[in-house]
Amino acid sequence: MATTEQIPLREVSLNDHRSLTVHRFGQPGARPKVYVQAGIHANELAAPLTAHHLADRLKAADEAGAITGEIVLVPIANPIGLSQILSANHFGRHDMETGGNYNRGFFDTSAAVLERVEGALGHNAAENTKAVRAAIADALDAIQPRFAIDDLHVKLQQLAFDADIVVDLHTDSDAEMHLFLDPLNWPNAEDLAAELGIEVVMLARASGNNPFEETIAAPYVSVHEAHPVEVPLSAVVELRGLHDVSDELARQDADGLFRFLQRRGCIAGDPGPQPAFKGEAGPFEQTVFVWATAPGIVAYKKPLGAMVEAGDLVAEIVDVSALGTDGARTPVLAETSGRFFTRSLEKLARPGQDIGKIFGTTPVEGRTGNLLSD
Ligand SMILES: [Zn+2]
Numbered sequence: 001m002a003t004t005e006q007i008p009l010r011e012v013s014l015n016d017h018r019s020l021t022v023h024r025f026g027q028p029g030a031r032p033k034v035y036v037q038a039g040i041h042a043n044e045l046a047a048p049l050t051a052h053h054l055a056d057r058l059k060a061a062d063e064a065g066a067i068t069g070e071i072v073l074v075p076i077a078n079p080i081g082l083s084q085i086l087s088a089n090h091f092g093r094h095d096m097e098t099g100g101n102y103n104r105g106f107f108d109t110s111a112a113v114l115e116r117v118e119g120a121l122g123h124n125a126a127e128n129t130k131a132v133r134a135a136i137a138d139a140l141d142a143i144q145p146r147f148a149i150d151d152l153h154v155k156l157q158q159l160a161f162d163a164d165i166v167v168d169l170h171t172d173s174d175a176e177m178h179l180f181l182d183p184l185n186w187p188n189a190e191d192l193a194a195e196l197g198i199e200v201v202m203l204a205r206a207s208g209n210n211p212f213e214e215t216i217a218a219p220y221v222s223v224h225e226a227h228p229v230e231v232p233l234s235a236v237v238e239l240r241g242l243h244d245v246s247d248e249l250a251r252q253d254a255d256g257l258f259r260f261l262q263r264r265g266c267i268a269g270d271p272g273p274q275p276a277f278k279g280e281a282g283p284f285e286q287t288v289f290v291w292a293t294a295p296g297i298v299a300y301k302k303p304l305g306a307m308v309e310a311g312d313l314v315a316e317i318v319d320v321s322a323l324g325t326d327g328a329r330t331p332v333l334a335e336t337s338g339r340f341f342t343r344s345l346e347k348l349a350r351p352g353q354d355i356g357k358i359f360g361t362t363p364v365e366g367r368t369g370n371l372l373s374d
Contacts, residue, residue, distance in 0.1 A: 002062045007159075009079065010151040012097065018079045020155060025058045026067030032266050035163035036257070037074040037156060040103050040170070040212060042081030042092030046239040046250060047169035051075040053247070053254035061258075061267055069266035072159055077168075078102055080148060095149045101374050103170075104209035106153045109161075112139035113219040125228035129220075132229055133162040136219050153212075160216055165264060166234040167192075167257065168213045174241035175342040176305055178279075178359075180204055182217045184224070185233050186281060191263050192235060194277040195256040199305070200341050200359045201281035208372045211236070242345055280339060285363040288338070289373065290356035292317055292349035294330040300356075304343055308334040308358060315356070317349050336360035 006019040038051035052075055061067055076082060081092040081102050094101055116135035121128045140158050145151040160166050172178070178200040181189055186203050193201050205221065206214065217234040224231050239253055259271035292298065296317040302308055315332040322328035334340070338360035349355060354373045 002059045007155055009155065010145070010148050012080075012148045018083075020074060020079065020152075020159075021076060022159065023055050023058070023073040023075065025062045025071040025073070026069055026266075028070055030068065030070045032069040032164035032264055033162065034069060034071045034165045034167070034261060034264075034266050035074075035160040036071070036167045036169065037077040037160070037212075038169040039075075039082065039092075040077040040156070040168065042076075042078040042084070042102065043090055044092070044169075044171040044239075044242060046171045046242075046245045046253075048075050049245055049247070049250040050169055050239060050253045050257075053250045054257055057254060057258050058267075061269075066268040067266070068268050069164075069261075069264075071261070071266060072163070074156070074159065077156055078152065080152060095147075098147050098149055100149055101209075102149065103211045104372075104374070105149070106210045106212050106215040107140065107143055107157060108210050108215050108218050109136050109139035110219045110222040112142070114222060117223065121223070121227040121229075123228060125230055128223065128227050129230040132220060132223050136161045139219075156212065157215065160212075163216075164230070164232055165261075165266075166213060166216050166232055168234075168236045170236055170238050171240055171242055171244065172238045172342045174243070174304065174345045175238060176200065176339075177240055178202065178238045178341060180207075180211075180213065180236040180238075180284075182214070182221060182231070182234060183283070184217075184221065184231050185235065189233055189235060190277045191274055192233075192237075192260050193279060193281070194275045195260045195263075195271075196237065196253060197256070197275075197279075198237075198277070199279040200339060201279060202284040202287055202359070203282065204284035207284055211372065241342075280359060282359070283363055286336075286338070286360045288334075288336040288358045288360055288364055289354040290314055290332060290334070290340075290358065292332065292353045292355050293351055294319070295350050296320065296330065298344065298347045298349045298355055299329075300343055302340050304341065306340045307338070308340050309337045310334055314340060314358075334358055336362075336364055 038047035262271040
């Protein structure tokens with residue numbers, strides 16, 4: 001039977017009581033263990049709404065005895081960010097206490113785990129996986145979080161670190177559905193991409209500053225290089241854009257996740273034939289940002305999902321203070337050929353700001369540094 005637990009979060013000020021709500025379905029310890037969280041970026045509201053619809057379906061399945069694995073669902077992964085209202089505006093992406101992006105700075109336990117399992121691993125993947133999980137648990141227990149954001153991060157990792165499947169629900173600004181995965185998870189995760197109707201799958205490892213899903217996979221990935229181990233499927237699902245929030249979309253996406261979990265043997269029942277994956281997949285290095293090079297107002301010239309050629313005009317940055325249109329527009333050209341799959345809802349541009357992404361047909365030479373924007 002489904003249960004709900006409240007995990008207290010550290011107080012930032014006196015009498016400031018906050019907690020993580022954790023729904024649990026199936027039998028504790030059953031496999032596969034699935035962990036789903038939503039809204040670590042607390043302004044991405046399609047994510048918790050989807051989690052809410054998924055919880056409803058999981059509750060009914062649990063009551064029917066159909067949960068064959070274990071499912072842990074955190075519908076609001078960031079109660080701190082959800083409460084950050086400043087002058088009537090909600091700020092949920094960055095932490096107002098530290099300035100940090102909520103989905104950066106999770107704890108990479110790889111080094112501590114490698115040290116702990118040194119000499120203890122053999123040829124049996126299941127035994128090695130057990131040892132790695134125990135080492136991660138120890139490493140997470142040893143962390144002394146400094147700020148409230150760090151306390152939140154550790155508690156989320158403690159809920160997720162030993163899962164076989166981890167799904168972190170987000171949205172982009174204005175976007176088609178896309179997925180971030182470790183390269184080891186592809187094409188294994190094609191069923192997830194297909195059920196959700198994902199358009200772009202980006203395969204990335206160490207893309208910059210320890211986002212949640214990468215730190216979950218990281219210790220297993222680092223062990224995997226020398227020993228057989230079960231690397232979890234750890235995915236970020238970008239559920240379109242910030243404004244794509246509706247019961248209809250959330251239910252559709254929750255149904256897709258439910259069928260995916262049926263295919264993975266975590267929920268009994270027939271999900272029907274697996275749909276074909278119709279999107280594009282490749283290394284994150286194929287993704288090229290579209291940058292604003294001048295201050296002004298963004299006027300897009302290509303719709304979401306457009307296939308563009310390198311050199312195509314994708315947007316203009318308009319200097320609305322100019323008298324007349326001559327010289328008032330700075331063109332923004334595609335730097336690669338591919339699919340224009342994200343844009344910015346924020347139309348006030350400043351130089352250096354990314355105002356979109358193109359998933360190119362080939363990896364871009366010289367793509368270095370952090371692959372994620374902040
Ligand atoms: Zn996000």
